[in-house]
Amino acid sequence: MTTTVGASRHDNLELFSTRTLPGPRSARLLADQERQESNARTYPRRLPFGIASARGSIITDVDGHRYVDLLSGAGVLALGHSHPELTAIAQRQLELFVHGLDMPTPAKAEFTDKLLRRVPGYDSGSDNWKIHFCGPTGANAVDAAVKLARVATGRHGVVSFQGGFxxxxxxxxxxxxxxAHRAGLAGIGDGVTFLPYSDNRNYPDQRGADHRFHTTLIESLLTDPNGGIPEPAAIILEIVQGEGGVVLGDHNFLTTVADLAHRLGALLIIDEIQTGCGRTGTFFAYERHGIRPDIVCLSKALSGIGTPVSVLLYRSEHDVWQPGSHTGTFRGNQIAFATGSAFLDLLDRDGILDHVAAIERAIDSSLSPVRDRYLEVHDVRGIGAMWGIEFAATPDHRDTGGVIAKAVQSLCVRRGVVTEVGGRNDSVLRLLPPLNIDLDLLADACTVITTAIDEVLTTGVAQ
Ligand SMILES: Cc1ncc(COP(=O)(O)O)c(C=O)c1O
Structure with missing residues (x-):
């Protein structure tokens, strides 16, 4: 059964029509999945449908319902699903060969060269940056980065930040x-010290906030000879915390942390797995802040089409590994390399970074007004194509908005818009649209979201 609450320029999508989910075919798939797959599965718990096909920014489920995808496979599908030019390249490479261990290949060489040239300060004459191909997940790149920093510095400790993922x-x-996810894992985080991330959380109202207190505290914690924190091997930092709830690192905080890492002789690892490849409007999010990383982790969107690939980029002076120090069978996915090269070209040819700026303006103007309409909307924030709406059930208490965020997400998916929740207690509704999403489609999807927020907060669905 469907009911309609608005009009869309994209009538064939039946946006604004409230579907009953899951449809019958999806229900069967979900039931089988529940029986056969691990209890750790996540997305289908809140997005209750099975996927039949997907193209561009549209997903079609097995019952024929269509959805605007504002999640992009958790930030993987930078140019949406099955971009036709990338699909053609993938098919050609599939015929040629697919798996190449870490052997040199033309597809890999081209991808490597194009990617290194994206690194600010890369000098092809002196090869001052290196690439390491990791096992095909973001976590494998982070794992490799920490190992490299430990070997390079001869130290063990790592500084990470609250809310980091x-x-x-x-x-x-x-x-x-x-x-919650660390529970029961004794010994996890050996050598890791968590410090507070940026000042956005402590000073949500940035206007007039005294950021210096925050950065002075971090500096004092890391430099105090009686402070109990040994000089670390690495400081690992996200420029924008994605899973942490779209928390934007303040410029002063980010540059202070970067300077501290260099002063302490620790390697600065920038985790660009979610923010990289243009998501925030520059190829690397750190570019805006003029900071100087030692190691950069990239994965997710890097192949342009969702074929797994994961790399470290690092300054050559840190190349202290022995042969075989970080291996992995699946480091030679030629389809990812071939499409990844083409993706890097398409970013320029199609002006994708300019389009990301347009996405930022569109989301900002469409969603930011809800912040002033409801006390329960604690914040609307984002950059480029990475946005979050943070809710608070009791306006004076943050981290209490999970029920609202999930109710909004649920209404959105039933009206044909796929979003995600994240942050503390899932209090943040998150948007990661494809970087080439059509702006009219995005506008309609944002109207679905604001309408859902209105309904949830005025009818008390989430109370
Ligand atoms: C910033 C960041 N780092 C690392 C990861 C882990 O990547 P993967 O899930 O591919 O292991 C993620 C995944 O969301 C991420 O957002």
């Missing part, structure tokens, strides 16, 4: 703040 392997979950 770096993966769910044993090492990377130890760098991830989310306590």
């Amino acid at each position: 770096h993966g769910t392997t044993h090492l990377t979950m130890g760098l991830t703040g989310l306590l």
Whole structure:
């Protein structure tokens, strides 16, 4: 059964029509999945449908319902699903060959060269930056980055930040703040010290806030000879915390942390797994802040089409590994390299970074007004194509908005818009649209979201 609450320029999508989810075919798939798959599965719990096909920014479920995808496979599908030019390249490479271990290949060489040239300060004459191909997940790159920093410095400690997310392997979950998922894992986070991230959380109203207190505290914690924190091997930092609830690192905070890392002789690892590849409007999010990383982790969007690939980029002077120090069978995905090269070209040819700026303006003007309409909307914030709406059930208490965020997400998916929740207690509704999403489609999807917020907050669905 469907009911309609508005009009869309994209009538064939039946946006604004409230579907009953899951549809019958999806229900069967979900039931089978529940029987056969691990209890750790996540997305289908809140997005209750099975996917039949997807193209561009549109997903079609097995019952024929269509959705605007504002999640992009958790930030993987930078140019949406199955971009036709990338699909053609993938098919050609599939015929040629697919798996190449870490052998040199033309596809890999081209991708490597194009990617290194994106690194600010890369000098092809002196090869001052290197690439390491990791196992095909973001967590594997983070794992490799920490190992490299430990070997390069001969130290053990790592500084990470509250709210940070770096993966769910044993090492990377130890760098991830989310306590619920660390429960029962004795010894996790050995050598890791968590410090408070940026000042956005402590000073949500940035206007007039005294950021210096925050950065002075961090500096004092890391430099105090009686402070109990040994000089670390690495400081790992996200420029914008994605899973942590779209928390934007303040410029002063980010540059202070970067300077501190260099002063302490620790390697600065910038985790660009979610923010990289243009998501925030520059190829690397750190570019805006003029900071000087030692190691950069990239994955997710890097192949342009969702074929897994994960790399470290690092300054050559840190190349202290022995042969075989970080291996992995799946480091030679030629389809990812071939499409990744083409993706880097398309970013320029199609003016994708300019389009990301247009996405930022569109989301900002469409969603930011809800902040002033409801006390329960604690904040609307974002950059480029990475946005969050933070809710608070009791306006004076943050981290209490999970019920509201999930109710809004649920109404949105039933009206044909896929979003995600994240942050503390899932209090933040998150948007990661494809970087080439059509702006009219985005506008309609944002109207679905604001309408859902209106309904949830005025009818008390979430109370
Ligand atoms: C910033 C960041 N680092 C690391 C990871 C882990 O990547 P993966 O899930 O591919 O292991 C993620 C995943 O969301 C991430 O957002």
